[in-house]
Amino acid sequence: MVYAGIDLGGTNIAVGIVNESGKILSQCSTPTRPERPYQEVAQDMIVCIEKALRQAGCTVESLHSIGIGIPGIADAKTGRIIFCTNLGWRDIPLREELQKSINKPVFIDNDATVAGYAESVSGVSRGCDTSVFLTLGTGVGAGIIFNGRPWNGAHGVGGEIGHMTLAVNGVPCTCGNNGCVERYCSATAIIRMARQSCMAYPDSAILKKAGSIDDIDAKAVIDAAKEGDKIALRIFHRYCDFLAMAINNITAMLDPEMIVLGGGVSRAGTFLTDTVKEYTPRYLMYKTMPSPKIEIAQLGNEAGIIGAGLLGLLVKKQ
Numbered sequence: 001m002v003y004a005g006i007d008l009g010g011t012n013i014a015v016g017i018v019n020e021s022g023k024i025l026s027q028c029s030t031p032t033r034p035e036r037p038y039q040e041v042a043q044d045m046i047v048c049i050e051k052a053l054r055q056a057g058c059t060v061e062s063l064h065s066i067g068i069g070i071p072g073i074a075d076a077k078t079g080r081i082i083f084c085t086n087l088g089w090r091d092i093p094l095r096e097e098l099q100k101s102i103n104k105p106v107f108i109d110n111d112a113t114v115a116g117y118a119e120s121v122s123g124v125s126r127g128c129d130t131s132v133f134l135t136l137g138t139g140v141g142a143g144i145i146f147n148g149r150p151w152n153g154a155h156g157v158g159g160e161i162g163h164m165t166l167a168v169n170g171v172p173c174t175c176g177n178n179g180c181v182e183r184y185c186s187a188t189a190i191i192r193m194a195r196q197s198c199m200a201y202p203d204s205a206i207l208k209k210a211g212s213i214d215d216i217d218a219k220a221v222i223d224a225a226k227e228g229d230k231i232a233l234r235i236f237h238r239y240c241d242f243l244a245m246a247i248n249n250i251t252a253m254l255d256p257e258m259i260v261l262g263g264g265v266s267r268a269g270t271f272l273t274d275t276v277k278e279y280t281p282r283y284l285m286y287k288t289m290p291s292p293k294i295e296i297a298q299l300g301n302e303a304g305i306i307g308a309g310l311l312g313l314l315v316k317k318q
């Protein structure tokens with residue numbers, strides 16, 4: 001049997017045919033164009049699945065199920081998308097729509113959750129029963145894998161680690177609260193801190209790399225920090241300190257075997273994990289006890305397709 005995995009993004013629909021061990025056999029993608037009626041987006045998903053199946057030399061009969069990772073939340077029971085802000089979708093019966101064309105089980109889950117699940121099956125957290133995946137990008141997404149299964153709570157909104165409060169009366173968040181993890185641990189947070197610092201210290205190597213304050217991105221800051229620029233290092237250490245705090249909050253609640261870091265900031269590699277590990281002991285409560293390993297994700301952009309596809313495996317495991 002093979003599994004169709006769909007990574008539904010605001011820009012592209014990426015579809016892959018995945019085998020039981022999480023290997024992608026073929027891929028196909030098409031622009032999402034979310035302004036269209038959702039029925040058209042669903043139809044494009046079907047076309048891509050059929051194309052990818054042909055490329056992999058598989059038939060629809062050999063397809064076990066369709067899994068979809070969405071940048072939002074879904075109701076697992078009904079297969080309806082509840083919220084998908086950057087697609088502008090609310091209460092969309094996606095499973096029902098897809099099953100009009102291909103009558104197979106359809107599973108829908110959050111994109112960070114499925115990426116974390118993929119890492120736990122065929123990536124860096126392979127073999128861990130419990131792990132937490134964090135995407136450090138424009139925001140902070142999270143996927144909790146608990147006892148080998150994605151965990152998103154009693155109402156489907158668990159794992160919103162990006163919106164746990166890290167600072168009382170802190171930086172205002174897009175969610176309406178203040179001081180959320182996302183405001184301190186995302187690439188956006190690095191950029192905000194760097195812009196402030198570069199106003200006071202225009203000689204920083206960050207500005208030389210970025211060109212102007214408006215063009216500062218996380219990479220410019222991380223590259224300057226790697227080269228030893230003092231301002232960039234100060235920002236990077238502050239960032240890693242915040243991330244260590246967030247990781248400690250996760251540890252206090254779940255004590256996972258591993259915290260997996262993905263997303264743009266994770267391209268900093270061991271420079272990131274080594275620095276975060278300098279700070280985590282400060283916040284750990286049981287300092288002499290083992291603490292979660294902190295590792296960089298291995299599957300990159302393919303994690304979305306693999307994890308979505310493998311949602312079908314969970315049913316088999318039951």
Ligand SMILES: [Zn+2]
Nearest residue numbers: 163173175180
């Ligand atoms: Zn928030």
